Amino acid sequence: MKTTPGRPDTHPSSRGNPPPIIGVSACLCGHRVRYDGTDRRESFVADTLARHCRLLPICPELQAGLGLPREPIRLEGNPGSPRVVSVNTRRDLTDHLSGQIEETLDALAGIPLSGFLFKGGSPSCGSVGVPVHAEAQEENTHRPIPAGAAPGLHPRAFLPVPGDRATPLRSQPGMGLFARALKKRLPLLPIADIEALRDETARAGFIERLFVYGRWSAASRQARSPTELSHFHHRHRLLVRLHRPGLLRPMEHLLASITDPDPRPREQVRDQTWGEYGELLMRAVAHPATRHHHERLLGAILRTLKKRIAADDQQAIEAAIGGFTRGDLPRIVPITLINHVQRRIQHPSLTGSWYLEPDPTELALSCHA
Numbered sequence: 001m002k003t004t005p006g007r008p009d010t011h012p013s014s015r016g017n018p019p020p021i022i023g024v025s026a027c028l029c030g031h032r033v034r035y036d037g038t039d040r041r042e043s044f045v046a047d048t049l050a051r052h053c054r055l056l057p058i059c060p061e062l063q064a065g066l067g068l069p070r071e072p073i074r075l076e077g078n079p080g081s082p083r084v085v086s087v088n089t090r091r092d093l094t095d096h097l098s099g100q101i102e103e104t105l106d107a108l109a110g111i112p113l114s115g116f117l118f119k120g121g122s123p124s125c126g127s128v129g130v131p132v133h134a135e136a137q138e139e140n141t142h143r144p145i146p147a148g149a150a151p152g153l154h155p156r157a158f159l160p161v162p163g164d165r166a167t168p169l170r171s172q173p174g175m176g177l178f179a180r181a182l183k184k185r186l187p188l189l190p191i192a193d194i195e196a197l198r199d200e201t202a203r204a205g206f207i208e209r210l211f212v213y214g215r216w217s218a219a220s221r222q223a224r225s226p227t228e229l230s231h232f233h234h235r236h237r238l239l240v241r242l243h244r245p246g247l248l249r250p251m252e253h254l255l256a257s258i259t260d261p262d263p264r265p266r267e268q269v270r271d272q273t274w275g276e277y278g279e280l281l282m283r284a285v286a287h288p289a290t291r292h293h294h295e296r297l298l299g300a301i302l303r304t305l306k307k308r309i310a311a312d313d314q315q316a317i318e319a320a321i322g323g324f325t326r327g328d329l330p331r332i333v334p335i336t337l338i339n340h341v342q343r344r345i346q347h348p349s350l351t352g353s354w355y356l357e358p359d360p361t362e363l364a365l366s367c368h369a
C-alpha cells in the first residue's frame with residue numbers, strides 16, 4: 001500500500017466553511033503501513049479529526065519505497081543531523097530517504113495545510129525526543145544505497161557486513177527526518193506528536209493553533225492591505241491577550257510601522273509584514289492557556305462591558321465565570337452570556353473576536369479536547 005500526498009481523505013463539510021486540511025502519519029489513521037505491517041490507529045485522529053477535518057495521511061517510509069513489511073530503521077550519530085540506518089543490515093538510508101521526503105514535500109506545496117500530526121518516536125515521523133543512537137564503533141561501515149534503488153525492494157543488494165553492528169550504548173533526543181524537513185519548509189505550521197496530545201491543555205492548544213494558522217496562511221496568500229492586517233489583528237487580539245499579552249506591543253508596533261515611509265517596494269513590505277506578524281502570532285498561541293488564563297481574560301472582558309450592561313446581566317456573567325473557574329461549567333457558558341450582551345451593545349473592541357466566536361468546527365473539536 002502506498003499513500004499519495006495531494007488527495008486528502010474526503011469527509012462531510014461543515015457549514016460552508018472549508019474544513020482545515022491536516023497532514024497525519026498514515027499509521028495513525030489505521031493504515032497498516034508500519035514496518036511490520038501493523039497500524040497505530042488513534043481514535044482522536046481516525047474518528048474525531050476525520051469527522052471534522054480533511055485528513056492527508058502520509059507514510060514517508062512507504063513513499064520512499066522502503067516496502068512493506070520492511071526492516072526497521074533508526075537514527076544514529078549527531079542529533080542535529082542524524083543518519084538513518086537500517087537496524088539489522090546496517091544500510092545507510094539517509095540520502096535516499098531525504099531525497100524522497102523532499103519530493104513528497106514538493107508534492108504537498110500546493111495544499112493549504114493547517115497542521116501536521118505525527119506518530120511520535122518514529123525515526124521518520126517523530127517531531128520531538130526521537131532516540132538518536134550512538135554510531136557504531138567501526139567507521140565507514142554504513143553502506144549507502146546505490147542511486148535509483150528502492151532498498152525495500154532489493155534486499156539482496158545490501159547484504160550485511162559481518163560484525164557490522166551499531167553500538168547501543170546511549171542515545172540522545174532528536175527529530176525524525178520527515179518532521180525535520182517539514183518544519184524547515186513550513187516553520188510556522190503547527191505540528192505535534194499524537195502522544196503529546198493526551199494532555200487536555202495541549203490538545204486544546206493544538207486545535208486552536210490549527211485554526212489560527214489556517215486563517216493566517218489563507219489571509220497571507222490573498223491580497224493584503226495594511227487595513228486587512230489591522231482587521232485580522234483586531235479579530236485575534238483577545239487570543240494573543242489570552243496566551244502571551246506581552247506580544248501585543250511588538251505586534252501593534254509592527255502594524256503602526258506599515259504606514260511609515262519605507263524605501264522598499266510595496267509588495268516586499270507587505271510580504272515581510274505579514275510574515276513577521278505570523279511569526280509573532282504563532283509564537284503567542286504556542287504558549288499554553290490554562291483555566292486561570294481564561295478566567296483572567298473573561299474577567300477583563302466583563303470589566304470592559306460593565307458600564308454598558310444591566311446589573312443582572314453582569315451578575316449572570318460573573319456567576320458563569322465563577323462556575324467555569326471552579327470547573328463546574330464549560331467555558332462556552334460565560335462566553336455565550338457575553339456574546340448575548342455583546343450582540344446588543346456591539347462593543348467595538350470585542351466585535352468579530354475569534355476568542356468569543358470561534359469557528360464552528362473548532363468549537364465542535366474543542367468538545368473532544
Ligand code: SF4
Binds near residue numbers: 025
Ligand atoms: S510512523 Fe510514519 S513512517 Fe512510521 S509507519 Fe507511521 S506514517 Fe509510516
